Amino acid sequence: MVGKYATETLRADNGGIERAAQILRGGGLVAVPTETVYGLAARADDDEAVARIYAAKGRPSFNPLIVHVASLSAAERLAVFSEAARALARQYWPGPLTLVLSRQRGAGLAAAVTAGLDTVALRMPSHPAMRDLLEFTGLPLAAPSANRSGFVSPTSAAHVLGALDGRIDAVIDGGPSEAGIESTIVAVGEDGSRRVLRPGPILLEDIARPDAGGRIEAPGQLASHYSPGKPVRLDATEVAPDDFVIGFGAMEGDCTLSEAGDLAEAAARLYACFHQGAISDKPRIAVAPIPEEGIGIAINDRLRRAATPPD
Incomplete structure (x- = not known):
């Protein structure tokens, strides 16, 4: 089939x-x-x-x-x-x-x-x-x-x-x-x-932060995951001409997660920006800093896994 x-x-x-x-x-x-x-x-x-x-x-x-x-x-x-x-x-x-x-x-x-x-x-x-x-x-x-x-x-x-x-x-x-x-x-x-x-779209503030250790119990726990197939640099405040830049807030990019700094909008656009970066002719992806709060915790979780090289 x-x-x-x-x-x-x-x-x-x-x-x-x-x-x-x-x-x-x-x-x-x-x-x-x-x-x-x-x-x-x-x-x-x-x-x-x-x-x-x-x-x-x-x-x-x-x-x-x-x-x-x-x-x-x-x-x-x-x-x-x-x-x-x-x-x-x-x-x-x-x-x-x-x-x-x-x-x-x-x-x-x-x-x-x-x-x-x-x-x-x-x-x-x-x-x-x-x-x-x-x-x-x-x-x-x-x-x-x-x-x-x-x-x-x-x-x-x-x-x-x-x-x-x-x-x-x-x-x-x-x-x-x-x-x-x-x-x-x-x-x-x-x-x-x-x-x-x-972590994900539902924010359960009263529950412990993500359990990163131990055995795999659920999808999305692998250290290296969500890769766009290129090196990814996080918390970028300076970029090179051949970086594909994923912007946020005041930092503009080739693809911007949210010009207004809205974390919900950033989450909705995250993978679309990664897909654009993956097919671009630029060899690396640089990502603007994302606040570690609210749904930003989930965004940064995905970004860290995307930036981790496979074993």
């Missing part, structure tokens, strides 16, 4: 959703818009379908996947919800919050989804196209970002096709992603304990 034909581009309407659901039920791969970034969806209960995600992305098998669900009741069939987890879900779902919880016995998920862990990462997205697809298929959908593993996440259908055309069956074009960075990931223990594994 994958790789034999050019990837279909589908509209985010009833016809497109129906076609995407047909592909997914048959074990295929469809890139889908969400409010964070575009995800590469496959049915989460099919070992072969999930294996195709890893193959298309070149993703390491120890890196687990987020499972997207249509409702809290669907999530509770897959994971054990403490009162603390249920409270977070009721407050922030649907939306860009992923909960890492103990997996239910008999959850019926493909083994590769959890990468051998006894936990599962769950999210209920708010983007209408993804919600329609979840409702139409009636399936939990595993959906990491629709990019080659380790590289910049896509925030448009064009970004998806630039990386995965011919490697996946279809992409639903739902326009640019609103948030522009991946979901906040929080691990919630059965005792109610909570740890932020990845």
Whole structure:
């Protein structure tokens, strides 16, 4: 299926959703818009379908996947919800919050989804196209970002096709992603304990800062990630003529995250600027300083990982 034909581009309407659901039920791969970034969806209960995600992305098998669900009741069939987890879900779902919880016995998920862990990462997205697809298929959908593993996440259908055309069956074009960075990931223990594994659009100030050590428990924890394929210099206040400059606030650039210094706008534009830098003829990328506050914590997390060379 994958790789034999050019990837279909589908509209985010009833016809497109129906076609995407047909592909997914048959074990295929469809890139889908969400409010964070575009995800590469496959049915989460099919070992072969999930294996195709890893193959298309070149993703390491120890890196687990987020499972997207249509409702809290669907999530509770897959994971054990403490009162603390249920409270977070009721407050922030649907939306860009992923909960890492103990997996239910008999959850019926493909083994590769959890990468051998006894936990599962769950999210209920708010983007209408993804919600329609979840409702139409009636399936939990595993959906990491629709990019080659380790590289910049896509925030448009064009970004998806630039990386995965011919490697996946279809992409639903739902326009640019609103948030522009991946979901906040929080691990919630059965005792109610909570740890932020990845910062994101939802700011949980009362929860500890990201846990950077130990084993990989959730997507986006690799030290080197989100790479544009070129050296990246952070906190740049001086730049060279052959730097591709990503500006912010008073510091202008070849691509500017936010002239007004608005961190939410900067988050939404971050990956689009990285994609521009990646295809430019300039050999390096220099990024203006970003305040380490609010959603700036999540932006700087992505920037530090993008600037870290692979092992």
